[in-house]
Each structure stands twice: as structure tokens, then as C-alpha cells.
Amino acid sequence: MVNWNDKFAERTAYMKRSTIREILKLTQRPEVISFAGGLPAPELFPLERVQAAARAVLEQRGQQALQYSTTEGCDELRDWVAARLSRGGLTITRDNVLIVSGAQQAIDLVGRVLLDDGDTVVLENPTYLGMLAAWRPYNLHYSVIPTDADGLLVDRLDKVLVRRPKLIYLVPNFQNPQGITLSWERREQLVECLVEYGAVVIEDNPYGELRYSGSHIPSLYEFDASCRGSRSLDGHVIYAGTFSKILAPGLRLGWVAAPTPVIEKLVQAKQGADLQSGTLSQLVAYETCKDGFIEEHIERLRAVYRQRRDLMLAAMEEFFPQEARWSKPEGGLFLMVSLPEFLDASDLLKEAINRQVAFVPGQDFHVEGGYNTFRLNFSNAQPAQIEEGIRRLGRLLKDVVVRQPV
Numbered sequence: 001m002v003n004w005n006d007k008f009a010e011r012t013a014y015m016k017r018s019t020i021r022e023i024l025k026l027t028q029r030p031e032v033i034s035f036a037g038g039l040p041a042p043e044l045f046p047l048e049r050v051q052a053a054a055r056a057v058l059e060q061r062g063q064q065a066l067q068y069s070t071t072e073g074c075d076e077l078r079d080w081v082a083a084r085l086s087r088g089g090l091t092i093t094r095d096n097v098l099i100v101s102g103a104q105q106a107i108d109l110v111g112r113v114l115l116d117d118g119d120t121v122v123l124e125n126p127t128y129l130g131m132l133a134a135w136r137p138y139n140l141h142y143s144v145i146p147t148d149a150d151g152l153l154v155d156r157l158d159k160v161l162v163r164r165p166k167l168i169y170l171v172p173n174f175q176n177p178q179g180i181t182l183s184w185e186r187r188e189q190l191v192e193c194l195v196e197y198g199a200v201v202i203e204d205n206p207y208g209e210l211r212y213s214g215s216h217i218p219s220l221y222e223f224d225a226s227c228r229g230s231r232s233l234d235g236h237v238i239y240a241g242t243f244s245k246i247l248a249p250g251l252r253l254g255w256v257a258a259p260t261p262v263i264e265k266l267v268q269a270k271q272g273a274d275l276q277s278g279t280l281s282q283l284v285a286y287e288t289c290k291d292g293f294i295e296e297h298i299e300r301l302r303a304v305y306r307q308r309r310d311l312m313l314a315a316m317e318e319f320f321p322q323e324a325r326w327s328k329p330e331g332g333l334f335l336m337v338s339l340p341e342f343l344d345a346s347d348l349l350k351e352a353i354n355r356q357v358a359f360v361p362g363q364d365f366h367v368e369g370g371y372n373t374f375r376l377n378f379s380n381a382q383p384a385q386i387e388e389g390i391r392r393l394g395r396l397l398k399d400v401v402v403r404q405p406v
């Protein structure tokens with residue numbers, strides 16, 4: 001018998017399974033109302049359009065679609081992404097764009113080309129769990145900066161950047177897990193800091209197009225260019241986007257937009273990882289999105305998700321105890337609840353599942369603290385389930401809040 005523990009590389013000691021994915025298994029029972037996953041609403045997938053796109057691709061260029069293609073990605077899809085990223089006035093070209101297998105791969109590849117073992121990375125706390133998982137093997141040091149309703153407390157950055165960390169990772173729009181958004185003023189301050197210290201930021205933006213209220217705020221790469229008087233993507237920002245939330249996560253497609261030297265290195269890393277993202281997926285995504293279809297589709301998503309967010313927030317007002325606090329997201333898929341400090345959300349989850357409702361405990365999103373928080377997803381459940389699920393959760397929270405130790 002092989003003792004595999006003697007064989008595994010040392011860096012695997014830092015890896016662990018995602019608690020969320022384990023919880024998701026428990027919540028798949030149909031009687032459980034789950035606010036745990038980060039899943040888009042499947043009934044909104046544009047099935048007919050994707051079917052027609054797949055048929056057209058296979059009929060018109062089937063051999064190309066089933067063949068290997070370039071690591072960078074299919075030209076028409078890169079051009080399409082570049083054109084969308086240029087809508088704010090910059091000139092971004094396909095040379096700035098690498099097609100990847102979801103934003104998760106963007107994060108993984110960025111780690112491979114920028115991070116050395118033991119590097120310091122600046123994070124908002126809490127932050128995206130998948131990034132922590134991807135970069136765990138590098139045994140990083142984290143410089144953790146707290147957030148409030150306007151996102152990262154950017155005035156704390158100066159103190160951190162003087163120590164020259166390798167990079168900053170941020171989800172500026174409708175962050176996962178809190179749903180909060182980095183304000184206009186803080187984006188300006190942030191890019192000024194980047195320019196002053198020659199620092200770089202990974203702008204991970206899966207949710208930016210899913211805004212339900214408030215006004216659009218430009219991306220960090222746009223603030224960065226404007227701060228430097230540039231019209232190109234040649235500054236301090238590496239941007240990650242995805243089709244997962246605006247079209248379908250099963251396509252496993254996203255993109256990185258970055259200065260060309262960064263793209264070149266990422267291409268080298270991607271060649272080692274998977275050669276390329278699926279040609280068929282890329283061509284189907286392009287054929288689906290083109291001619292303005294995706295804009296109409298995003299409008300439909302916004303209308304439904306806005307209604308579900310509003311419903312969840314209204315139900316929380318009605319059913320949650322006054323001791324609970326929660327974020328009020330202007331978009332995205334999530335909000336986060338904070339409980340009194342004597343409560344541990346992981347313990348509560350067991351009780352919640354007994355009562356047939358589920359959430360994700362917040363601790364795993366936190367580099368420090370967060371045991372008394374949990375994340376709720378509002379995109380996946382039907383309206384009637386949202387109301388009933390929040391009613392069940394509210395009853396549970398009221399029951400445990402009164403058990404407060406003296």
C-alpha cells in the first residue's frame with residue numbers, strides 16, 4: 001500500500017476542501033430552502049438562444065469548434081470582450097485580453113505568475129473564499145484591511161503599502177460575501193495610492209453588471225487610467241471578468257484584461273495549466289452574446305434579481321430580531337448578516353438545516369474573525385421560498401438570541 005501522505009508535496013498541507021461545497025451537498029435535499037450557494041437562477045438561463053447558438057456554430061464551423069485553438073482564446077470573443085471593456089472610453093484591444101476557464105482560473109493564473117512563497121497580499125476582510133483557496137499553497141502573509149458599507153477602508157492602505165506587498169486583491173462591486181461596493185471616492189483614493197507606491201491590484205468583477213439600484217461606478221482600471229492620463233490598459237490593474245453570472249457558469253468561461261506583459265506571462269501559465277479554454281464553449285458564448293443579446297438578457301436578470309433582493313430585505317426587516325445587522329447590497333447575489341458576538345454561525349447552521357433552511361457561515365470568508373456572521377444568496381430561490389426561508393431563519397435567530405448568556 002502506498003502511504004500517499006508521504007508522497008504529497010509540502011504545499012498541499014495548506015490546501016483544504018471548501019466548506020461551502022460540503023454544505024451544498026447537505027442543502028440539496030428538496031425540502032431545504034437554501035440560501036447557501038452562489039448559484040444564478042437556472043430558470044433564467046437563455047436555453048433557446050444557447051441551443052440556437054450551438055447549432056449555428058456546429059453547422060457553420062463545426063470542425064473549428066471541435067479543434068484545438070490558441071491559448072489566448074478565440075479572436076472574435078477577445079474582440080468582443082475588449083470592446084465591452086472599452087465602453088467607458090479606453091482603447092482596450094484583444095492583446096489585452098486572455099480568455100480563461102472562469103474568473104477562478106484568472107485568480108489561479110495570477111497567483112502562478114505573481115506570487116512567491118511567503119509573499120504578502122493585501123485583502124479586504126471578509127473576502128472571496130475561492131481566492132483564499134487558490135492561493136493557499138503559497139503560504140502567504142495577509143495584510144487584512146477591514147470594510148464598511150462603502151467597501152475597503154482605503155485610508156488604511158498607506159500604512160500597508162509602505163511595506164511593499166506583492167498585490168492587492170479586491171472585489172469592488174457587490175462583493176462576495178458582503179454585497180458591498182467600493183465607493184467612487186475610495187476608488188479615486190485607491191488608484192492614487194497605487195500610482196504613488198507602484199502597487200498592483202487584482203480587480204475581480206463577476207457581479208459588476210448586476211446592479212439593481214444606485215448609480216454605475218467605473219471600474220478600477222478606468223480610474224487608474226484616468227489618474228495617469230492614459231487611455232490604455234497599461235497601468236496598475238489586472239481585471240478579471242466572467243460569463244458565469246451574466247450567462248451561465250457551466251460554460252466555464254471568463255477573461256483577464258491586463259497590460260500586455262502580464263497577458264504574455266499568463267498565457268505561458270495557462271499553457272501549462274490547460275492549453276486553452278474550450279473552443280466550442282467560446283464560440284457558443286460569442287454566438288449567444290453577439291448583436292446585443294447579452295445586454296437584453298442582463299436587463300432581464302436585473303429585473304428578477306432586484307425583485308428577489310427587495311423581497312429578502314423586506315422579509316428580514318419583518319422576521320429578523322433587532323440584534324441582527326445586515327448589508328444592503330445595490331447589486332450582485334449576496335448579503336451578509338452579523339449576529340451578536342456570543343453566537344457562532346457554524347453552530348447555528350446545524351439547527352437551521354434541522355429547520356430546513358440553509359446559509360453559509362461567514363468564518364471561511366474571513367482571514368480573521370467573522371464566526372458570528374453568515375452569507376445569504378438571494379438569486380437562486382423562488383420568491384415564495386425566499387419569504388418562507390427568511391421566516392424560518394428569523395424564528396431560529398429569535399430563539400437563539402434570547403438564550404444570550406448572562
Ligand SMILES: Cc1ncc(COP(=O)(O)O)c(C=O)c1O
Pocket residue numbers: 038101102103104105128130171176204206241242243244249253254
Ligand atoms: C468574487 C468571485 N470571483 C470569482 C468567482 C469565480 O467565478 P467563475 O465561475 O467565473 O470561475 C466567483 C464565483 O462565485 C466570485 O464570487
